[in-house]
Amino acid sequence: MPSEPESHLSADFRAALLQLFPGDQCHVDLPTRHVYGYDNSRRLQLPDAVLIPREQGHLPDLVRLCRQYGVAIVPRGRGTNTTGATIPIQGGVVLSFERLNRIIEINPDDRLAVVEPGVLNGDLQSALKPHGLFWAPDPTSAPFATIGGNLACNAGGPRAVKYGACRDNVLGLGAIDGHGRALRLGTRTTKGATGYDLMRLLIGAEGTLGLITDATLKLLPLPKASALLRALYADVETAAEAVTRIMRGNVVPSALEFMDATAIRLARDIGGAAISESGAMLMIECDGEPESVPWQLARLQEAASGRGLLELVQADTASATDALWKARKALSPALRTLAPKKINEDVVVPVSCLPTLVRATEQWSASAGFPIVCFGHAGNGNLHVNLLIDPANARHAEAARSVLAELFKTVIALGGTLSGEHGIGLDKRDFVPSAFNAATLEMMYDLKQWLDPDGIMNPGKLLPPADARRRRAD
CATH class of the missing domain: 3.30.465.10 (Uridine Diphospho-n-acetylenolpyruvylglucosamine Reductase; domain 3)
Structure with missing residues (x-):
């Protein structure tokens, strides 16, 4: 939280802002600024004002006004992101789109x-x-x-x-x-x-x-039919090998989800899913026309079978299918019950490299002394790597920094990328230069300069902030 709770906007800027967005569209009171300075990353930084417009007509005027006064604009939906992408780290105006919902x-x-x-x-x-x-x-x-x-x-x-x-x-x-x-x-x-x-x-x-x-x-x-398989494996390595077999087959699953042993336990104990203990699990779904789904299902069953398979069953009722998906979607919030802090990285590697990445996370967990829970969208190679730490434990904090550095280094070396769907925000912005060569990174800064010459659009996110404010020498 910033040490100064007062708004830092000039009187002229505030008057112009209220003229564009009168009444309950503009807020500078402390309680509202608190609410909109917080998101699912669990960070807090107060904006200087919060706008909740009812119409779009004055949004270009808002941008021009903020350019004139050098005030940051931070666009916001419902603040569900986990990377700090909607935290107003430079104060300024949070622009909530919640009423622009037609x-x-x-x-x-x-x-x-x-x-x-x-x-x-x-x-x-x-x-x-x-x-x-x-x-x-x-x-x-x-x-x-x-x-x-x-x-x-x-x-x-x-x-x-x-x-x-x-x-x-x-x-x-x-x-x-x-x-x-x-x-x-x-x-x-x-x-x-x-x-x-x-x-x-x-x-x-x-x-x-x-x-x-x-x-x-x-x-x-909308697909007219679907079917869901649950495959249990002896360990994460054999499950990851099954993912590669499935994805090189002739049926593209509509979903292919991975859980390690700790994630399975959470899905069972907190999500309510009836799953036996095992080293890893895949949820394999196909969809399409009713006459095509049985054929797809048979091909996927063949691909899922192999070394380490303990159980392969179909969720044969709508309620069983719903229970599995509810348990899967409860995993991320459930992890917050296991440790004071969860660091969730949604890295992506080529599907063939999943076994290598999963093996590495096990080794890092053993050496760091805290759990690392893995689950995610295995069919895309998109693995959610969750570090469960106590931030008050100095050894945990130091080990977590080391693990993250190794994680990103390994992902890039395997031909992967830092984020599959959560974005970069504040969490990974300083690692972005490692993901691109110098010329590509330079072009990104040029694009930022071209479309946002004064650096007012959600500053400090995605690109390292020191470089984001640089100006071309020519």
Whole structure:
């Protein structure tokens, strides 16, 4: 928490802000600033003001005003991110999109929906269901995470193995860059080869390049049938080997989830799932037309069978399927019950390298002296590596820093990447230079400078802050 609780905005800026966003759209009181200075990373930093606009008309004016006074803008959905991406580390204005939550259009003929950024993922799915459609990204936080927040970190979820993450399921965006320019990016069509693909730059940029004001989403028909397998293995290595067999087969699962032994115990004890003790588990799902699902299921059963398999059963009722998925989605919050602090890294490696990464996490846990729990979207090679530590324990804190450095170094060496769906935020920004060569990193800074010349758009996130403020010598 900052030592100075008072707002640092000038009187002129505050007067201009209240003129643009009168009444309950603008807040400078301490309680509201506390609420919007906190997110699921469990950090807190007070903004100087909180805006909760009812209409979008003055958003370009807001950006231009903040440019004029050098005030930071931090866009925010519902604060479900775990990386600190919505923490206003330089104060300024938190811009909440929670009231900009209209589903503007659902077009079944063109299989698209147009939404404002404050629409909840779960609410959109409910609105699409009567049309026999769905939007593919389904993060664990879907019932209370916004579409804008999903786009900001390129969220995925279990379905991403078959249907892709946000970048694969968006057709167009409305946005406002750091100049205050209103942009129209992408198209309403599923094909397009006109101009540069600027839309994909903003997806996953965590609000550092501009504000997303609306999104045209690509929709898919709801599968008419699905089936779920539960496979238990003697250890994490044999389960990881099964993942590679499944993913090189001729059926792409609609979900392929991995849990290690501790995650299984949590799914059983806290999530209520009826799972026997084992070294690791895979949840393997397929979907499609009713006549195709049995064939897919048989192929997946063949691929899942092999060294270390202890049990392979089908969840044969809707309630059994629901119980497994509820237990899986309860894992992340349940881990907070095991230790005072959970450090959750959502790294990604090529699927063939999963056994190597899982073996490494076991070794790090043994040497560090605290549990490391692994689960995640194995079909994408997206492993959630959870370090469970006591931050008051100096040895834990030092060992955690060492483990994280080794984790990221190993992931990059295996040809992977630092984040699959949680984004970079504050947590991993200082590791970003290790993920790119110098020329690529330089281009990222140039893009930031081009779209946000004054560095007011969610400053200090994604790129290391010292470099983010540099200016080109020429």
